[in-house]
Amino acid sequence: MASLAGGLRHLRCHGQLMKPQWQQALAIRPRIAPKMGVRQMTVESNGPTRSANTPTSTEPITLPFVGVHHARQVPTSPSYFTREPRFNDLYIRLTQLLNKYHRLPTLPANEAPTLPWMKVDQIRQQLGEPVKSSHFAKMIRVGKRLNLIDPSLRPNEIDIVLRQLTRNIDPYVNNIRPITIDKFGRAIGVGKRKESTARAFVVEGTGEVLVNGKPLNEIFGRVHDRESALWALTATQRMDKYNVWALVRGGGTTGQAEALTLAVAKALLVHEPALKPALRKAGCITRDPRTVERKKHGRVKARKSPAWVKR
Numbered sequence: 001m002a003s004l005a006g007g008l009r010h011l012r013c014h015g016q017l018m019k020p021q022w023q024q025a026l027a028i029r030p031r032i033a034p035k036m037g038v039r040q041m042t043v044e045s046n047g048p049t050r051s052a053n054t055p056t057s058t059e060p061i062t063l064p065f066v067g068v069h070h071a072r073q074v075p076t077s078p079s080y081f082t083r084e085p086r087f088n089d090l091y092i093r094l095t096q097l098l099n100k101y102h103r104l105p106t107l108p109a110n111e112a113p114t115l116p117w118m119k120v121d122q123i124r125q126q127l128g129e130p131v132k133s134s135h136f137a138k139m140i141r142v143g144k145r146l147n148l149i150d151p152s153l154r155p156n157e158i159d160i161v162l163r164q165l166t167r168n169i170d171p172y173v174n175n176i177r178p179i180t181i182d183k184f185g186r187a188i189g190v191g192k193r194k195e196s197t198a199r200a201f202v203v204e205g206t207g208e209v210l211v212n213g214k215p216l217n218e219i220f221g222r223v224h225d226r227e228s229a230l231w232a233l234t235a236t237q238r239m240d241k242y243n244v245w246a247l248v249r250g251g252g253t254t255g256q257a258e259a260l261t262l263a264v265a266k267a268l269l270v271h272e273p274a275l276k277p278a279l280r281k282a283g284c285i286t287r288d289p290r291t292v293e294r295k296k297h298g299r300v301k302a303r304k305s306p307a308w309v310k311r
Contacts, residue, residue, distance in 0.1 A: 191262025205243030
């Protein structure tokens, strides 16, 4: 059936071409022969020579799409189309080194060389990319794992990559500056709790206390908060020996009161370092790291779930 249909189609086309109007159009249409420069050679005894009527030059034949590459150019970096290409390249390089040298012997964490790791803001400024904190933390974990490799066996390429994650400082010289008493006889202590920050100026006096330029009972309405703010002086029985002038910012009254406890305790240690065991036993010089847990996706609060309804 297919061959029969093809034959009928051929007959119909042939019949259309045999009509007078098509024959007339084909007769009028000019026929242009292509000009191709062809050299004619004559063979003689001395060798091939050009004939007199042979053109001396040939016309160039232009072919379509010559020199056009239709294939897409492949970027050299696999992270070219990502939001953080330079950061991703660095992270990929670290993971490749870890996969390559993870069998090398390592040192305990307390014996590994100390490196001044960069902060997330510094890596953002260096790379010029909006690096996420979670991504930066993953990269630092890989870098710390590479830092545990024994320095005597560590390849040089690991040291080169780790230098890109460290600051140009000496970690053994970068010590905390000790608190001193200024020319006015004040010792300044800083304390934090939750979202609150307190800065206390402790000087020898008669027991006066001002917080943000106001008396203590105007800032902290609860008795528990007032006791917490001066717990360092109460625990060491120094209420009538020092004056306190403090500045508190952020958070609520409870956070500000507990931040002030730490600030006063630090300043009190400058005046009397021998009180450190008593202050530590009273819990005044320990920073409380507890904060409000973040809200989770799909939950009402940090852990509270919405009410389940069957229908």
